[in-house]
Amino acid sequence: MNGDAPANGADAGISRSMSGEAVPRPVLKVSLGPVSLPNPVLTASGTFGYGDEEPELTGMLGLGGIVTKTVTLEPRAGNAPPRIWETPAGMLNSIGLQNVGVDRFLTEKLPALASLGVPVIVSVGGRRAEEYVETVRRLQGAPGITAFEINVSCPNVKEGGLEFCQVPSAAAGVVEAVRKVTRLPLWAKLSPNVTSLGTVARAVAEAGADGVTVANTFVGLCIDIRTRRSRLSAGSGGLSGPAIRPLALARVRDAVRAVTIPVVGCGGITTAEDALEFLIVGARAVQIGTASFRDPRAARGVVEGIEAFLRAEGLTSVEALIGTYREEV
Amino acid sequence: MNGDAPANGADAGISRSMSGEAVPRPVLKVSLGPVSLPNPVLTASGTFGYGDEEPELTGMLGLGGIVTKTVTLEPRAGNAPPRIWETPAGMLNSIGLQNVGVDRFLTEKLPALASLGVPVIVSVGGRRAEEYVETVRRLQGAPGITAFEINVSCPNVKEGGLEFCQVPSAAAGVVEAVRKVTRLPLWAKLSPNVTSLGTVARAVAEAGADGVTVANTFVGLCIDIRTRRSRLSAGSGGLSGPAIRPLALARVRDAVRAVTIPVVGCGGITTAEDALEFLIVGARAVQIGTASFRDPRAARGVVEGIEAFLRAEGLTSVEALIGTYREEV
Amino acid sequence: MTRVGGLAASVAPPRTVIARVESNRPLVPGIFEAVLALPSEWGPARPGQFVQLECPPPELFGLRRPFSIAGCRAVVGGVEVRIVYGAVGMRTHGLAQALPGVALRLTGPLGRPFDAMPERRAVLLGGGRGLAPVLMLAEHLGRNAHGAAILLHGARTASQLIPIPDPPCEVRPATDDGSAGFHGTLVDLLQSMSDAGELLEGRDALYACGPNRMLAALAAWSAERDLPCQVSLETHFGCGLGMCAGCAVPVKTTAGAEVSAFERFVFLCREGPVMDAQRIDWAGVHE
């Protein structure tokens, strides 16, 4: 599996600088502990379906990986509509983890996904630790899963989901329980709606997570002033998109400071420049969510833009950029 | 003091509906416990200087009140430049509470402010509870102060400021200490960068606060990908502007649920529609910050827009709208 | 009951392209028609399908908006797509200001088209800007001789009735205030046609687009009649591509049948926008 296939087939890993010398193509490959990705650009959970919906699947070829819509043990109906509202430079959603459930995921979704030639990270959700455990147990023998992303952060699940997000020991408890039933790499996806994300990150790292994804959406609310009701039938929702990018980036920095396991950055990334900010701060990979709604090829564009930046800066690999943030003292 | 003077001098509180009947002008006056304001629209701390800078002071006439730039015991230099960076639908700042100090504030700033005929709420900051206490002690005899806003939430003060924001007991400790030295109304301005704003709100209410302002800025970070440095010399900063509006509104709802003292809403309000969302959710007043930078008359426009909405909806007072959010179950 | 479906295979694959605004003009106050130039490999589109269109200004990050395709034809050097849209909020107001030449990202054609039943006469109902897709269907039926169509065309008032310069079939206008055509809603008009024997159960089929409220009334009215009814519904879309689960529409579950919770909602952008009116659980549809 090699995601950084040359855009031009004839160009076998070598291109020419302006002065005509052959310069090696920058290496986009990144490793995140046990996980190795062709490049650092993934799709974010819940924003690319199960990979079978986007009709232009070519948009995914060349991605660093796909994180699936969160799968739960039982099928879930999700929240009543409307579930989406646009906000300044962002959107609020209250999908509520509508999904087919793990059994149908295994038979109907995973095989097609696994055949795309792109690493598949399966996002797993639940209401109680036992649900996560059972879901992972059913999934973990299946071929084609690169890692699990344990979603302990969905703001749209009312029945206790918020506990996992916000109480470090609860989040760690889920990770610890899941850790016991699988050897596959585990990332914990954290909620930004906490006083200290670093504390939660440390807790899940100690519980055995191989990485943390930072972060899920921020809790937000919009009101229809005429009806005096929420714009979303579920009340509040999760804010995503460029509006939250500076906030997510600050959370990524907190996580990078707090733990030594790899951090995956997520929140408002739309362009390669945005992604580079996260990598510079120390994320070893990034996820693209809302930006794909505006442009289904956004993630692919980010990969290309990162490569172009590395060339322009004369860097030979993306690794040379990760964590180069020159923090003020 | 009557901020809702008719726009047209001849129109003495009565206007005509489309069908020609005389309809009373909607009452914009609001009371927040011991504080009574001509209308619910205030300027936010740090975004309207000390009221002496804006050259078009007419912009302030007709406002519900002015919250001053945070004043500290000693003069403060603030952070090195750059201190401002624009983000999608928002801005990041790291001013660092640059201010003249309480003594110069008393002699040079307050008299002019007090003469504007608009209620003045003095924002007070500090590093330790004793500093807040001493600052309030020096201020509280001075004429022209309607209330204090205790800023226990500035994300840009490194030396311990974050403690007040984020630890309920620390925030409450400051309020409790200040409560002992003044009878003037006290609002506590809270940080949104916490797991449970409701818990902090309850703590400060129990410590004697007469109101809570929700909220200050969200911690954010932006990187210059070429220099690998923060866009702000101080590293991270506080995000304000429309980007954070849905987040601030959700925090206001949390506060309204948690406490019975009045809540003042703040965060990303630009138009009357935005302000109305906060009032509907239960804020008894709102503050306008970043929007004034784009349009120095933004706050005045919000007052006018609220009045127009009340008329259009056939409501006789803004009180009739406050807290009418029809929450889903 | 007619199950709309089985069409996905016969529709053109969606493509993301850059659309150039050719023209953009008001048809009636507040309702506009934009003609967009697309590359020639795009389409063809079928009546009832939609596009996801970026609305200006492009600097302003935001979700794209769904618009029904009102017409689609090959021209020299490309394909011309028409949409008819109401300026109702920020994005559509922005679109209304787009000048010729403006480039906008577009994905389409998307979604399930109307599924015309050749054995039945088509009675088309277009409310307000909902006229566009049913007018395209009327033209399509004309061309394909699927059976004579009659088009019922509703608006609040006479000045809001979108003109139909070259009608492909009989058109009957109706206005809520009686200022033009039939005095009443389109459902009132249907009822009067039914009373007059002009509408025949077992022989006619209904195809409608308009405000969700009108479609709900139509669904209720046709529920107990042998009048299959396909409606093009609206809800808020995130992606329009089946990726976000934002466009949920509640559907009825067969009494007693064991269905998974997941089946409570379908994604309108994939299973719609055209759906069998009787399949929808109208109590859960918002306006």
Place this chain on the structure above:
Amino acid sequence: MTRVGGLAASVAPPRTVIARVESNRPLVPGIFEAVLALPSEWGPARPGQFVQLECPPPELFGLRRPFSIAGCRAVVGGVEVRIVYGAVGMRTHGLAQALPGVALRLTGPLGRPFDAMPERRAVLLGGGRGLAPVLMLAEHLGRNAHGAAILLHGARTASQLIPIPDPPCEVRPATDDGSAGFHGTLVDLLQSMSDAGELLEGRDALYACGPNRMLAALAAWSAERDLPCQVSLETHFGCGLGMCAGCAVPVKTTAGAEVSAFERFVFLCREGPVMDAQRIDWAGVHE
């Protein structure tokens, strides 16, 4: 050392108005000139003052941007203000696309202008788009016979030298690459003039606008000479009106003098943008 100041009283009060774009065109690649029509009560503006201008698209919430006034004159029915700006980022790129007729919110005139010293000959330095305010000053000095001015005009390369169709005084170009005029920076040019006896301490005064880097070099060069030097500086503005404390510039504090911490920074939008070069603590100025 000259303290720039005492002028605030003599400048026109700032007003917030709607400016209409009259014309907007490139002068050299990447540098544009916009002419804005304002109502007649606006201004007059003095050289060195600036405006806070909303940059399109207006739907995109954002801070306004500061631009030095390059010219200001009364015309029939109003006032015409010129700005010269580089398209460097999102907002200025947006501005570069503004068509005539576009309405933008503007506040001004703001800030302290250049304080011309009648007893000294004015040597003006304009680097890149920094030419605009010093050219306006040159015109002003010509009109007011404040002493003959000479204008040193720098750019990276010949094609970046903004044309001066009707120079109000002697103009000496310089380019970093020597492709036109003097080969070197404006400070190199000053040095060569000084070497040639064309620049006289005690008799001349410097007025400059350009990249902060150039101004810092100029400040260092002129520090030990009896050549008073006023510079129009740049930093990021939040409000431009003294409300936000965003525009801090570090200033030197007199050794030994007891100053409050507050005095470490001044607000460039109020105490500048024109400041005495020697007052600024250049080590703390960013690029």
